[in-house]
Amino acid sequence: MRVHRPESLDEATALLNDLDDAMVYGGGTAIQILRKQGLLFVEDYVDIARVPGLGELMVTSDVLSIGTLTPLRRVETDPRVRAFAPLASETYGQAANPRVRNTASAGGNIAHGDYRLDPPTALLVLDATVHLASSSGTREVSVREFFTDFQETAVEHGELITAITVPRPPAGSRGAFEKMRSLSENDWPCASAAVLAVPEEGFVEIRIGLGALAPTSVYLAFDQTPDMTVQQAVDAAIDIANSAMDPIADVRGSAAYKAHLGRIAVEEAVRRCLKELARD
Numbered sequence: 001m002r003v004h005r006p007e008s009l010d011e012a013t014a015l016l017n018d019l020d021d022a023m024v025y026g027g028g029t030a031i032q033i034l035r036k037q038g039l040l041f042v043e044d045y046v047d048i049a050r051v052p053g054l055g056e057l058m059v060t061s062d063v064l065s066i067g068t069l070t071p072l073r074r075v076e077t078d079p080r081v082r083a084f085a086p087l088a089s090e091t092y093g094q095a096a097n098p099r100v101r102n103t104a105s106a107g108g109n110i111a112h113g114d115y116r117l118d119p120p121t122a123l124l125v126l127d128a129t130v131h132l133a134s135s136s137g138t139r140e141v142s143v144r145e146f147f148t149d150f151q152e153t154a155v156e157h158g159e160l161i162t163a164i165t166v167p168r169p170p171a172g173s174r175g176a177f178e179k180m181r182s183l184s185e186n187d188w189p190c191a192s193a194a195v196l197a198v199p200e201e202g203f204v205e206i207r208i209g210l211g212a213l214a215p216t217s218v219y220l221a222f223d224q225t226p227d228m229t230v231q232q233a234v235d236a237a238i239d240i241a242n243s244a245m246d247p248i249a250d251v252r253g254s255a256a257y258k259a260h261l262g263r264i265a266v267e268e269a270v271r272r273c274l275k276e277l278a279r280d
């Protein structure tokens with residue numbers, strides 16, 4: 001294992017461009033496990049810890065900017081994040097366990113591309129943007145276009161994630177995250193759902209992010225029109241989620257069991273959001 005430690009973004013992107021088969025090293029929590037499991041044979045790692053500015057977490061009136069090296073635990077606990085986008089705090093706070101969350105980075109989390117990751121479900125409904133840099137410049141990708149296939153993302157050769165930005169959630173919106181586990185409290189989910197209910201003129205937009213229920217994280221949305229009761233909105237959410245589900249059977253449960261838990265997660269999250277909207 002060769003670890004390169006660039007001191008600037010230019011140096012980091014040059015290394016990623018020039019080395020044949022190098023990986024960015026963020027918190028290392030996924031990389032170390034994959035190496036121990038004998039599933040990762042990459043030799044060159046570009047550790048970006050010394051690149052200035054990549055661990056900054058900033059909140060303005062319009063946007064939350066999460067530098068790629070921000071630990072998941074910081075997104076969970078920073079009071080500014082909690083005030084700006086409570087759904088982000090809630091969801092980041094349920095990934096893995098505190099030890100992993102203290103080490104794992106926000107950029108490494110989404111770059112890992114695992115279909116079961118928790119944070120992407122919230123980032124999808126919050127309409128986040130992923131910021132990428134390479135030696136040929138920078139680009140932005142909507143998180144809704146970021147997860148391209150099983151364990152695959154929009155990150156291209158020579159690129160690294162610099163930040164994730166989240167726009168201010170629409171006025172009056174309410175969010176909820178539900179995670180279903182079958183093995184232990186800190187385990188990966190069998191199914192998860194983040195929901196954001198956004199009141200619009202004459203209807204409520206219901207946004208749904210699903211985790212662990214298909215080969216990638218999934219984004220869905222529909223409108224609750226004024227003639228729909230809460231139960232009808234819940235049924236519509238379950239229908240639309242059902243049609244997108246394609247769970248993978250594993251030690252945590254059969255595909256049918258995961259789909260069942262997925263429907264419960266969606267129902268619970270939609271009910272929580274609509275209950276809070278009704279209270280406002």
Ligand SMILES: Cc1cc2nc3c(=O)[nH]c(=O)nc-3n(C[C@H](O)[C@H](O)[C@H](O)COP(=O)(O)OP(=O)(O)OC[C@H]3O[C@@H](n4cnc5c(N)ncnc54)[C@H](O)[C@@H]3O)c2cc1C
Binds near residue numbers: 159
């Ligand atoms: C025991 C355990 C339980 C877990 N349970 C959960 C869970 O319940 N829910 C959940 O969401 N996650 C869970 N995880 C996964 C965890 O969230 C990820 O391991 C972690 O977020 C990865 O972040 P990292 O910074 O450690 O990434 P790394 O291990 O450093 O890298 C992971 C991948 O991302 C790439 N990468 C890293 N940074 C960048 C960057 N800036 N630009 C481009 N590519 C980059 C790396 O090259 C690599 O491919 C669990 C992990 C463990 C070890």
